[in-house]
Amino acid sequence: MSATNVLGNTLRTSKSVVQKALASSAPSSEMLRFRSPVLQTNTQKLARYGGRHNVTVLPGDGIGPEMIHHVERILTAVQAPIDFELVNLTSKEDAAEDLEEAITAIKRNGVALKGNIETKFDNPVFVSRNMELRRQLNLYANVLHCATIPTIPSRHTGIDMVIIRENTEGEYSGNEHETCASPAPRVVESLKVITREKCEQITRFAFQFAKKHGRRKVTAVHKANIQKLGDGLFLKIATDIAKSEYPDIEYNAMIVDNASMQLVSRPQQFDVMLMPNLYGNIISNIACGLVGGPGLVSGMNIGDDYAVFETGTRNTGTSLAGKDLANPTAFIRASVDMLRFLGLQSHADIISDSLFRSLVDKRIHTPDIGGTHKSSELVASVIEFIDKELEHRNFQV
Known part of the structure; x- marks a missing residue:
């Protein structure tokens, strides 16, 4: 069989999986469990202009910038009414002004989506940007939802836990x-x-x-x-x-x-x-490992006035930067959590279900969870499912 025929058959199989998944009358119980619950606090300070939400974006270090780019493509595909305000806060030691700019932007918009910012443990005077954000914005609650995902290698099944740690x-x-x-x-x-x-x-x-x-x-x-x-x-x-x-x-x-x-x-x-804080950090990482690793779980930092959404484990993935190999699942789920906090439940459900179908129905797995697919291939599959779902709904979300 020629390479062209093989590629054609692969594409037809992929489309049939999408159509079959979308044909189901209701989400499965596992798909519903995959949707992370979010507790809204005060939403009065959220910035809305013309029906659209302003969100502060902090790409951070390592794989953060490329993951944020993937998330932006997905939010555009689902037609989420979101506008990004980018602040390039990194671990550079002369970034004090950037930290103040980031805090001001989050106070202005009420919500942020961030990549991790490296904390230099070998420099005793270096102030963690992550800690300062949580402290100055009083983001007292860190929340992780850890649930087993079918097709993801794990020693246990039936895990569905929420870890809540004091954060300041x-x-x-x-x-x-x-x-x-x-x-x-x-x-x-x-x-x-x-x-x-x-x-x-x-x-x-x-x-x-x-x-x-x-x-x-x-x-x-x-x-x-x-x-x-x-x-x-x-x-x-x-x-x-x-x-x-x-x-x-x-x-x-x-x-x-x-x-x-x-x-x-x-x-x-x-x-x-x-x-409390330290135990929560350790327990959270154990729980992420139990369900497949750091690339799968999102994390929420919530206070009475503001909320910042990020990956569940606070590592930068620097060794994977620019290689198209990092698992974007945690970042995508962080954006879904953010949408739920903003009250955009329908948009959040479409992305979450599309991600679940890509991981489970099409088994698009990056190397960290035993697969061979690239970051961009998982993102492309999520967008494909989103497009089909919007077409099914006549582009009404």
Whole structure:
């Protein structure tokens, strides 16, 4: 058979898969589970002009700029009423003015979509741009939805958990100093700050999230057996609020080391996991690994006034930049989360379902999940499904 005939047969097969997938009368339960739930806070500060939403975009380092380009193509294909305001905030040490510009732009628009910005761990005076954004905008809740996806290699099935972590204090407060520095650093004090206000804020957020989205259980993760005052305060507040304000939602608490073991041995037991900042960072990465890796999961940073959407794990993917090999799934899902926050549910559903069909029905997998496809091929498939869906709807979203 000639190469032309092979290519023709491949294209016909691809189109038949698309038509078959779109012919289904309703989304499958797995497709619905793939749709990440989003809790809206205050939407009064969202910038809308002529029925369109202004969104601050921070491409960041590594694969961020090319992933943002893919997302922009997909949002254009689905006819989302979104206009991007680009701010090139990176890890360059002289980017202080860019950080202020980014914060001003997010305050002006209310919402941002960002790639990760590298934090230089070998420079003790370098201020993390990611932390400063969360702190200055009071993005106190970080939310990850981790669910197993059919056809994606994983040791477990049936995972559908939401991880909610406090996002602005704890070990991430950034209060460190040397108490004995001569002739070389010998004693360093790093302060973990836990406040009643933030504990109450993140606990109520978690239970409100669970209640709105029909989640049955909240598990508070802590280390109060050792950090009796710091984590003890977090645990007491979570337990008191659970009993007094949300008695209809099942609640339990688990020490972080046991939670880590339980997570990798029987993750299906978890529904909503609530925890302080550092534990949340570690648990989130474990959970992303359980469902297939960092390229699959999006992350939400939500406060009372603003929201920033990004990938679930905060790595830049620098080694993959420019190679058309990085998995764009996490960035696409971040844009879907953003659309839901903006109230554009129909646009969000079309993109999410098109991505699911590309991953599951057409099995377009990038190398990180055992496939051989390129980033651009997955994006092209998503757009193909979007075009067919819009055609089916007579271009009405």
